Amino acid sequence: MSLQKQRDLARIAAVGSVVALIALCLAWELVLAPLRTGGSTLALKALPLLLPLRGLIHGRRYTYQWTSMFILLWWAExxxxxxxxxxxxxxxxxxEVVLATICFVAVSYYAKWTRPSVLAAEAK
Structure with missing residues (x-):
């Protein structure tokens, strides 16, 4: 598999896992198993996941780098x-743990595969 296809797969996995994590957090705290009947304000934990979404979709390496640490909050929770x-x-x-793990692995590999040294070697 070419490096470009690997990067595309990592980007799809990262974006997909963040979107799925947003959906899971909202469904969990509003419908499936809320702390209180009728929904919980804990559903607001899904909002910060919107912060990296645009950068992930557009393949911005810096966003992938900080998302690798950011997503660990949901993994720990x-x-x-x-x-x-x-x-x-x-x-x-x-x-939630599984989705956060998938996201962590995907963003870590994407950041690795988009290093300037890798891109320079690929251009040769």
Whole structure:
């Protein structure tokens, strides 16, 4: 597989996992297993995920770099709720951990594959 195809796949995985994570967070806290009946303000945790979305879609390397650290907040929150919650909420937290892990791996590889040294070697 060519390096360009690998970068495209990493970008699709990163954008897809962030969009899926936004949808999961909203569905989880508003409908599926909210902390309070009728929805929870914890659904607002999905809003910061909108910050990197434009840069991820446009393939901006700097956005991929800081998103690799940013996404760890959702990974840690999901891991804590896997450990502390029960029932459906535990499964949803597991999904959050999986999506955050996919995002972390995808943005890390995209940032690696778009290094100036890699791009220069590819141009030769």
């Amino acid at each position: 999901g891991l804590m709720r896997v450990w502390s919650d029960a029932g459906l909420s535990r499964w949803l937290a597991g999904g």
